[in-house]
Amino acid sequence: MSYSIAEVAELTDLTPDTLRYYERDGLMLHPVDRSATGHRRYTDGDLTWINLLTCLRGTGMPIRDVRRYAELVRSGEGTEQARLDLLRAHRVQVLARLAEVQEHLGAIDRKIGIYSAKLEALDLERTPGASVDT
Amino acid sequence: MSYSIAEVAELTDLTPDTLRYYERDGLMLHPVDRSATGHRRYTDGDLTWINLLTCLRGTGMPIRDVRRYAELVRSGEGTEQARLDLLRAHRVQVLARLAEVQEHLGAIDRKIGIYSAKLEALDLERTPGASVDT
DNA sequence: GGTTGACCTGGAGTGCGCTCCAAGGGCGAG
DNA sequence: CTCGCCCTTGGAGCGCACTCCAGGTCAACC
Numbered sequence: 001m002s003y004s005i006a007e008v009a010e011l012t013d014l015t016p017d018t019l020r021y022y023e024r025d026g027l028m029l030h031p032v033d034r035s036a037t038g039h040r041r042y043t044d045g046d047l048t049w050i051n052l053l054t055c056l057r058g059t060g061m062p063i064r065d066v067r068r069y070a071e072l073v074r075s076g077e078g079t080e081q082a083r084l085d086l087l088r089a090h091r092v093q094v095l096a097r098l099a100e101v102q103e104h105l106g107a108i109d110r111k112i113g114i115y116s117a118k119l120e121a122l123d124l125e126r127t128p129g130a131s132v133d134t
Numbered sequence: 135m136s137y138s139i140a141e142v143a144e145l146t147d148l149t150p151d152t153l154r155y156y157e158r159d160g161l162m163l164h165p166v167d168r169s170a171t172g173h174r175r176y177t178d179g180d181l182t183w184i185n186l187l188t189c190l191r192g193t194g195m196p197i198r199d200v201r202r203y204a205e206l207v208r209s210g211e212g213t214e215q216a217r218l219d220l221l222r223a224h225r226v227q228v229l230a231r232l233a234e235v236q237e238h239l240g241a242i243d244r245k246i247g248i249y250s251a252k253l254e255a256l257d258l259e260r261t262p263g264a265s266v267d268t
Numbered sequence: 269g270g271t272t273g274a275c276c277t278g279g280a281g282t283g284c285g286c287t288c289c290a291a292g293g294g295c296g297a298g
Numbered sequence: 299c300t301c302g303c304c305c306t307t308g309g310a311g312c313g314c315a316c317t318c319c320a321g322g323t324c325a326a327c328c
Contacts, residue, residue: 039275055238084249104189115218173305
């Protein structure tokens with residue numbers, strides 16, 4: 001099975017431009033295969049890889065680190081420890097970032113609570129007969 | 135109590151440049167007070183506000199939306215519903231983003247698990263007498 | 269044979285969020 | 299009086315990650 005760039009764009013939620021950009025920038029394991037007319041033909045293996053790219057990018061890994069990871073995989077056996085180190089380091093960063101976001105979100109939630117209470121109080125004022133339990 | 139820009143930078147983990155940038159860009163509620171010599175003097179109220187800015191920015195709200203929120207607060211009473219709407223919309227986005235990151239992170243964790251197992255197996259191979267429980 | 273449409277390439281452009289810089293003011297220490 | 303320091307302003311520059319464009323190739327269809 002092989003796919004055109006438009007099909008892959010559809011399947012991965014990336015744009016054709018982004019797919020070409022990733023390839024140029026060394027994020028793919030190999031240059032993508034070409035048809036007789038020079039059009040890209042993506043394999044299932046390519047899709048699997050792009051999926052991993054998406055996970056790394058989607059968790060905020062910078063392009064340059066993704067490229068570094070791709071280079072390690074490309075280098076083949078013997079780089080497993082380095083790959084693992086890279087992924088683990090990234091994992092630590094993501095967890096830290098998640099914790100930070102959750103903390104900030106907590107503060108925002110408290111703010112939302114304050115505004116909600118304020119507005120509800122105003123509502124009750126305007127409709128004095130309304131039930132307290134709504 | 136009032137603070138120099140350097141002190142605020144220290145307290146908020148922002149740079150003086152960023153603080154000036156936020157002010158220029160309309161993210162502050164008011165232009166910051168100045169000393170007789172034209173130096174910025176931040177109040178405790180300013181600090182509280184910057185803290186909120188940090189929560190919004192730290193959860194990924196774009197500058198332009200933070201500015202919009204600042205404008206609403208500046209406009210005073212009557213904008214509470216709009217502020218609440220803005221915060222709630224942001225909250226929804228943050229939760230969606232968090233879920234996405236967590237999903238991607240799960241995939242990465244599985245990858246880490248695979249590499250860990252692989253490398254552990256290799257280790258055992260190299261040190262045949264080692265205990266299985268380490 | 270002309271047109272359409274998908275794709276190609278190299279390179280320029282964009283939006284975001286800072287970040288840095290040059291030129292200058294004011295003030296205390298030596 | 300000079301030096302060093304902290305601050306001012308307006309404006310330029312930067313890194314990131316795309317995103318867009320011009321000009322061209324090829325195959326298929328009318």
